[in-house]
Amino acid sequence: MNPSQERAWREHRAAYLVDVARGTMSTSVAPQDPVDWSVVFARSAPLIAEIGAGNGDSLVATAAAHPDIDIVGFEVFEPSIASTVGKLAARQLTNARVVLADGVQGLRHLVAPASLEAVHAFFPDPWHKSRHHKRRLVSPATCALVADRLRPGGLFRVATDWKDYALAMREVLDGSPLTNTCDGWAPRFEERPMTKYEARGLAAGRTVYDLCYRR
Numbered sequence: 328m329n330p331s332q333e334r335a336w337r338e339h340r341a342a343y344l345v346d347v348a349r350g351t352m353s354t355s356v357a358p359q360d361p362v363d364w365s366v367v368f369a370r371s372a373p374l375i376a377e378i379g380a381g382n383g384d385s386l387v388a389t390a391a392a393h394p395d396i397d398i399v400g401f402e403v404f405e406p407s408i409a410s411t412v413g414k415l416a417a418r419q420l421t422n423a424r425v426v427l428a429d430g431v432q433g434l435r436h437l438v439a440p441a442s443l444e445a446v447h448a449f450f451p452d453p454w455h456k457s458r459h460h461k462r463r464l465v466s467p468a469t470c471a472l473v474a475d476r477l478r479p480g481g482l483f484r485v486a487t488d489w490k491d492y493a494l495a496m497r498e499v500l501d502g503s504p505l506t507n508t509c510d511g512w513a514p515r516f517e518e519r520p521m522t523k524y525e526a527r528g529l530a531a532g533r534t535v536y537d538l539c540y541r542r
């Protein structure tokens with residue numbers, strides 16, 4: 328961690344980090360009862376989950392734009408969680424939390440069925456080599472899990488700047504229990520701030536593909 332991440336981690340982690348029972352690895356989640364998020368947030372409100380929240384730019388923007396919604400971000404890289412915590416504290420946001428954990432395991436073990444307003448996964452790791460495609464986040468198993476955790480009408484929003492992954496995402500999502508809200512690609516999700524991943528893709532001449540599917 329850099330000094331500002333270390334400071335954020337030290338001073339603000341208690342307010343924003345949700346501790347969970349672990350499996351065998353440091354970012355795994357042990358099977359357990361789902362978290363009662365209304366206790367965590369001390370209120371009952373619609374809940375969004377973000378998988379791979381990175382440095383928290385989208386999470387913070389969503390939390391700031393929707394004080395009436397709660398959002399939990401899953402991220403496996405501790406310094407990124409520290410950056411997110413620092414940004415949340417700087418804006419004194421109370422409607423966001425982070426979990427240092429694999430987001431798929433987090434959805435499976437910490438989130439009750441039919442409880443989410445939306446799931447966000449922006450610029451998930453592309454895993455370019457074909458022998459690594461099985462590691463991609465947007466898979467049939469993950470889409471089935473997301474569909475189960477969304478409330479009826481809830482939305483799964485994804486974006487990528489890698490065309491082959493975008494096409495694979497669309498194929499997987501079209502075969503999932505979810506329904507495309509658009510006739511093909513979705514318009515850019517206007518609430519999503521421009522992160523370094525999106526900017527890097529655009530600077531390299533790539534197109535950014537958004538998808539939005541509904542349970």
Ligand SMILES: C[S@@+](CC[C@H](N)C(=O)[O-])C[C@H]1O[C@@H](n2cnc3c(N)ncnc32)[C@H](O)[C@@H]1O
Nearest residue numbers: 379380381401402403404429430449450452522
């Ligand atoms: C390419 S970055 C995108 C970050 C952010 N969404 C953005 O748009 O700036 C992908 C992020 O997902 C995280 N990640 C990868 N696999 C994950 C998983 N299974 N659960 C949670 N986070 C994951 C990585 O550590 C990384 O921060």
